[in-house]
Amino acid sequence: MKVSREKDTLGKRKTVTPAAIKPLNRRELLEREFSTSVVVFHETIAARLGLSAAEWKCLGVLEAGTMTAGRLAELSGFTTGAITAIVDRLELAHLVCRVPNPADRRSVLIRPLRLASVKKRVAPIFASLRTAMAEVADSFRPEELAAIQSYFSQAIQVLRAETGKLRGHRRTVPEL
Secondary structure, eight states: OOOEEEEOTTSOEEEEOHHHHSOOOHHHHHHHHHHHHHHHHHHHHHHHTTOOHHHHHHHHHGGGOOEEHHHHHHHHOOOHHHHHHHHHHHHHTTSEEEEEOTTOTTSEEEEEOSHHHHHHHHHHHHHHHHHHHHHHHHTSOHHHHHHHHHHHHHHHHHHHHHHHHHTTSSSOOOOO
8 A cells, every 4th residue: 555644734744545535435335335245245155155256256257168277367367377276176076177178289178067057056046136136126217227237337347447457458357
């Protein structure tokens, strides 16, 4: 965290941190709380399956089908080293297997296994969420929903761009 040293109105030195400069406004607090709620929701689903949140996320990415570990790393946002450990654990749980890559004998492909049974286990959770979220959406007028959808679409693009910056380059995070 960047800390600056400034003088107060009496000329005394004081330490000022970014958080002290400007408290979060209501929108920022809600965004933070929403983000935390989504993370905790997925952490809880993962725990019910005996997985970590990282493993759950990668399993979700693998719904797109068999892919290289490098592609899984790119789509999930994890490093290739982290992906190796995640795939090791998913393989131990018999949720993925490594198969030779016919296009490149130096690499392997990660093939998801038993996705249908995992989806069956989580289907009631997501059905409940969809029902509850539909009730929330139904409380808004169509033009309000359009504004909310626009906000989330733009927020997703901002998050992808900011993630790209954090990774040290300007490109956005690939869409799933």
